[in-house]
Amino acid sequence: MIVRELEKAGIPTVQVCNMTPVADAVGVQRIWKSVSIKYPLGTPQLPAELELAERVRMTREALKMLEQ
């Protein structure tokens, strides 16, 4: 409902979430499926440096949706 209010006001928003059917049912326009409910942009199985690189990649991918 937060994103719904933002989008109603015309503010470009990307929602990084895991339960995408819920966001979709609410009518969210830009949805990026996260890694996990518990850690949306984490990959705890990776060593710290690689995890950061992976998070940069994922965050960039999500943000790119704002340009579409």
Add this chain to the structure above:
Amino acid sequence: MKKLRVVYYVNQFFGQEGGEEAASMGVSLYSGAYGTAKAFAKAYGKGCEVVATIICGDNCIAENLEKVGSEIIDLVKFYSPDAFIAGPAFTDGRYGIGCGYLCSEVIRQFNIPAITGMNQLNPGVELYRKQVYILKTGKNAISANKDVKRMAVFLKKLVNGKKLASPQEEGYFTRGYKRNVKMERRPAARAVDMVLDKYYGRPFNTEITLPRKNINARPAAIRDLSKATIVIATDGGLYPADNPDKMPSANADRFGVYDIDGLDSLKKGEWVIRHNGYDNSISNDDPNRLVPVDAMRKLEKEGVIGALHNKYLATTGLITTVENSTNTGKGITNYVKNNDIDAVLLTST
């Protein structure tokens, strides 16, 4: 008389495997009734036998709905039951989505009765109420006995082919079907009554609920991300360790604004999650997994984005009423408008 063969689905908690720490467990199977299924079998009485109880962790199923779902459906198929019961899931969104999805697939593939129970706050209600009978339940396990009993009574009605009363009387969420009923009074008289009730502020019930779907137009794309200021927001409940705003761990009615000016990363221990709806440990170990300040700073330096707004916004999205989350959304919208922010990255748990 042949007993009704039932397969039952519960999550890790109601399958007595554990709480949030067990929420990522995979599918396991008990022969016979286990956990909630036992209470259901008892409530139904002699005519029913729970042949198997399937247990799966909430995170496991919600994160891989179709894959884990089909694994569970295969197990159901193996038992070829007469009916399938899931939950009740109360307000738990992950559990509700699991229950709703499994029931809808069982109905679609095997054409047998499948029912579940949820509270109106559960997002699973809107997703599955058209395909599945979802009984209305309390908010949490306190009402479990009563709710499970009602599910048993309802299933009995379904399998015995009894005519159902209205969704309100039966206590399930409307499925969007209409049925002709003969009323004592004519429509004109009923409509006038309704207008008078509305005028005098008395309670009244509409006879036809209009769908409240009003999807927004897609906000225009950002032309050039490298010139845009982005703010991070989260509903995952990450706050400074001392929680200065005393943000609640469920049903937040507001959001907090937290300074990250000059920070390249969120340090473990300085930021702590207050959200009772998921296992917080992994994101507490590295708060950037929820609020990706470290990655955003890199993207800022690389010029992918223009700037990261120097504060992030946080609320706790758990069992939050539509009213509260809409108000929080309005507040965040105002904040964004008043702070020269071009776009929002919102992370959800």
